[in-house]
Amino acid sequence: MFQLMAGRRIALLAALLVTLVAVIAELVPFWLLFRAIDALLVDPQDLPSTLLSCAVWLLVALLLKYLAYGVAYLISHHTAYAIMADTRQRLVSQLAAAPLHWLLAQGAGALKQSVIQDVERMEAFIAHHTVEVTAAVLAPLVVTGLLFWVDWRLALAVLAVGPLAFVSASIVMRGSGQEHERFNRATADLSNVTVEYLRNMPVMKIFCHATSGFRLLQRRLRDYYQLTEDITRRTVPGWSLFTSVLGAHMLLVLPLGAWLEARDEVSAAEVALAVMLGAGVFRPMLKVSRFFMEMPGIFAGLSRMAPILAIGAGPRCGASQIEPPVTLALDRVGFAYGPRSILEDVSLSLTAGSFNVLLGPSGSGKSTIAQIVAGALVPASGTARINGVEIQDLGDAERAALIALATQDVFLFSGTIRDNLRLARPTVSEAQLRRAVEVAQAQTLIEALPDGYETQVSELGARLSGGERQRIAVARALLADTQVLVLDEATAFADSLTQRAFFQALRAAYPDKALLVVAHRLYGIEQADQILVLERGQVTDRGTHAELLRSSVYYRAMWRREQQIEEWTLVADDERPGSGIGWNRPATPTEVVNG
Ligand SMILES: Nc1ncnc2c1ncn2[C@@H]1O[C@H](COP(=O)(O)OP(=O)(O)OP(=O)(O)O)[C@@H](O)[C@H]1O
Structure with a gap:
């Protein structure tokens, strides 16, 4: 302070x-x-x-x-x-x-x-x-x-009430320190439950659970008020005693003053002054x-x-240390959120111009790897390096010039669409801007906006859909003109055909980028130079599409399932039992794995 x-x-x-x-x-x-x-x-x-x-x-x-x-x-x-x-x-x-x-x-x-x-x-x-x-x-x-200055004996009589008040109140209020500890905990608890209740209210309403959520809040409120009542009951008598004793200096000063005045050692006016001043010794402290x-x-x-x-x-490293072409390598990386280990011994290498894909079940740690590659998380063990320099040792400007990350959670700043696109490189040319927008398949959507590239994002509010925001985020990441590009589920907007077209356009327009794509769907990833299968925080398989079809049960199952989805056919009335039209249901991955 x-x-x-x-x-x-x-x-x-x-x-x-x-x-x-x-x-x-x-x-x-x-x-x-x-x-x-x-x-x-x-x-x-x-x-x-x-x-x-x-x-x-x-x-x-x-x-x-x-x-x-x-x-x-x-x-x-x-x-x-x-x-x-x-x-x-x-x-x-x-x-x-x-x-x-x-x-x-x-x-x-x-x-x-x-x-x-x-x-x-x-x-x-x-x-x-x-x-x-x-x-x-x-x-x-x-x-x-x-x-x-008036009289030292009268002064001591006035001051004596201080320790008296303190000792008597401490006896009455003993143990209330722990109550205050409990009070602080109860306040924090109540605040958390209230925030959670308010945040989740719409979801609970959807599932008609508004009252059950409120029961927990009600319980916390009851506990809180019970505790405040306990504390009040404990502290009020002590506090009243404290203030009363502090104001009781007259009980000591008057008899002493009368005795001293009778002995002609102080005047009556001095006794009156001591009584008046005595009231001003401790009162300001109460305030x-x-x-x-x-x-x-x-x-x-x-x-x-x-x-x-x-x-x-x-830490800063000289920008000159990292010259293209770059290789970004994770070497035996481990990571944990608190005590929970998420990644173990993960190694991978992203070379300039390569197309790398990270696949795996939900929760296997794909986004965690993407964040480590992008420098947003630091490995707990092992190393994450770019051309031999630890990513965590890069300054913000250097890291941003080398690695770009686009995720599913897109944050658009207030300003125009153009401002948002040019966030990383305000000097980008119109041709570069249009090329990135085209690759990200955002051209049509921007042109359809009321003022095109000059449309204010804040005015759009919720009018931009999640998919539309993702396209703008991908274009923004492309415009950062980095050596490494990480797309973490950033192509969720695309269907099977557009995802395939997106990867093709991306590689054609930016052939030198080291690309790491976290994907849930396989459309277009047959072209990848390297596909890594991540299961429970470990890379269980890696290779090209053809190699993984031979070696990875998980990959084969995913591939067969996606093939089936792509082959979904509209079945005519006469081909289906019963009436109407319908879809042939593809097998689930578990069904595929189990044959
Ligand atoms: N900030 C966090 N704090 C604690 N645990 C986390 C945090 N972020 C992720 N986790 C946990 O780490 C594990 C791996 O998460 P991660 O997001 O990397 O998985 P993922 O493979 O990308 O999953 P998905 O495909 O569902 O996005 C998950 O079990 C998740 O619950």
Whole structure:
């Protein structure tokens, strides 16, 4: 926090000094009251003139207090917003410099929490607490000094209630620390269940399960309120005792003051002053109790920001180290999500101009490999290198210039279709743009848009279908003009004929690219130089189409099934038993494998 405030220390110091002025002005009325009581008891004939001067000073003190607090809050708020803006800017530029794999591992939710909510919390601390906490600390210090100046015994009597209040409240509230731990956990739990419930509501409605989902939320809400009731029951008596004992200084000061006054060691006015000032020793601290409650949240936010602020410039290798033609190689790569191993000993090599396909059952780890090849994930063991350089050691610009990735999840930025296409290379020529769009089979769809290439994506909203977005994403990846192109299910938009045509056009237009395609369907992959079959995180077979037809049971089954699908025929009435027209059902892969 203090590091983040570094550039604004002078402003904050000014706010603290002005707060000191306000605190002193706040104590002036007590002093004036003391003078008035003193005049009443000691010098009654001077009372009118004393009261008049006290009234004038009272006015001055009130004006000064109002002015000083106003200026202090003005400076603290101005500084708080400036620090928040600086911090957000630093966080965002740190994130822009962060390694891709680190960024993806964080998740958008966690990053949003740091950049938005955690920074927001700093506002309360800097804008309010700097002034209020300073006043709460300074006021007791000044009052204590004054009390000792009046009489040290009266001062000690006033201060004695502090430890008394603390000890008695601690006894009553013992064990409530654990309750707060439980409260924090229950709050996080409730928030997760609420977010999940709201997110899944449409799906649950579709399956008519809205009420069963709500039951879990209801249970969590009940637990939460039960816990808050327990905590309230435990803490309210302790807190009431604490505040009552803190305000009970009179019980000690009055008898002691009377005794000292009887012995002529203090005046009655001084006893009255001690009683009045005594009320101001601990009261300001109660006002900032909210600060102590908010502190854990503020510190938790700061610790979430710390790793982002600590991101270094990242490793860089000279661009000249990687010259075409490139070879991207995974060597005995292993990967795990948490404790769950996903990939084991995966090796593959993508050479310039080669067409490589990754096949395998759902969940076998194909996308994980695609992400490792694209530098979005870092292998837990083994190496992922391009021309001998570790992909994770590449700077963002170098990696982006070498490897492009298009996936099924497409994010289009607000801006025109043309802006989206030219994201990686804004200087791309019109001819290159048209060629990529044609290969990605996006020509017709863009021409059909109201303003063609100039159509605003944000205006389109949901009007672009998933398949249409995929085509634009593929064209965008092609325009990045990289040596390696990874297509992870990015051709799901295509049917059997268009997928085949797409691969042919892609290879003809970009013959030097090293191509890695994650596919679920085999249309067009007979042309591949290398097909890898991945099962349960391991490459179980590799080879060309012809080789795999001989060696891989999985591949043969998939191929035969796709052949059957392609051969689906419309059967005429007279060829089918019963009436009407219908399709011959192809065998499932399991049926094919089992013969
Ligand atoms: N971020 C993640 N955290 C934890 N587990 C994950 C994560 N992403 C994927 N997995 C798990 O890793 C395994 C492999 O996932 P991956 O997406 O690589 O498989 P896939 O072969 O591409 O599957 P599909 O063909 O269905 O897309 C799956 O079991 C999946 O549940």
